[in-house]
Amino acid sequence: MTKTLNVLAICGSLRAKSTNRGMLLWAQAHAPKGMKIHLADLLDVPFYNADLAEKPAAVSRLLNDFAQADALILGCPEYNYSLAPALKNALDWASREPDNYLLRGKAVAIMGAAGGMGSSRAQYHLRQVCVYLDLHPLNKPEVFANAFSGAFDNEGHLIDSKIQENIKQQLLALAAWQQKLQP
Template identity: 80%
Template sequence: MTIKVLAICGSLRARSTNRGLLRFAQANAPTGMKIHIADLLDVPFYNADLAEKPAAVSTLLQEFAEADALLLACPEYNYSLAPALKNALDWASREPDNHLLRGKPVAILGSAGGMGSSRSQYHLRQVCVYLDLHPLNKPEVFANAFSGAFDHEGNLLDQKIQDNIRQLLQALSLWQKQLSLPVG
């Protein structure tokens, strides 16, 4: 069985280092895992007053529905998570009974200055609790975006971070299998 992972990048920039982390993960997914990177460029901010869901939102919600697990690339904007990432989760959480998110395993990684998105990742973990998502505890993947770990296109060059992402994906695969076991 192939584990379908929906990867979501909180940064909308094409050369984002967070998008680079997801590209590396997608290209290095372990056997039995397929990673799809969502496109958030046309997803508007959540608004309950919208009579119809925009096409980009419908596409995103379908991607959530098809995913067995999530991989969230969490940049750090002003010590917190990026609005695009939070908005994607907000749209999904408004579906009946939170069925698109409830109980799904999540792996988190991120790139930023300083401490490499650690503060924003911890805020994201708080959001995951409310949404009944199940984030992995370890390994944690924090990448400093300005340390030479990435090229000018946002592609990941650092071997240690690459190894951490491979470990994260292996752990996500095991976590997904564990969470999908029948209870009792």
């Protein structure tokens, strides 16, 4: 019997009609057999603050999501040529747990939608963050989408078949990469 691969998807955009959320929701609905994708809720997660004596409930839920995950998918919008604060904040909270056990060694897929080059600059910045956190992002396939090119409907849902196919290939590669990292 094959174990289900539990994947935590984190969207860096908090917008309800986010194209990045649309990509992650499409991935969740079309996950390959043996993969289950859970989308994290970051709406109530406060900025990391070491002075907090007690973790807020939203943070405890997020950390539990990280603990249950075998791998991650990071939906990376681009804000001013960099990754969005909500995404970085989620990683910051997780990285503060003892011995970085929530992140250390996990396989990561990165996808994103933005203007122009489709979050490519932000994704490369996120890869730098992953190095420090001992996360292992896939090299290929990379998934970039121009959020304003007609690839998404007015609700932020992904409708472009080429990007959908890229995501399918990325999910298969993520499963193989996670298996290679943690057989």
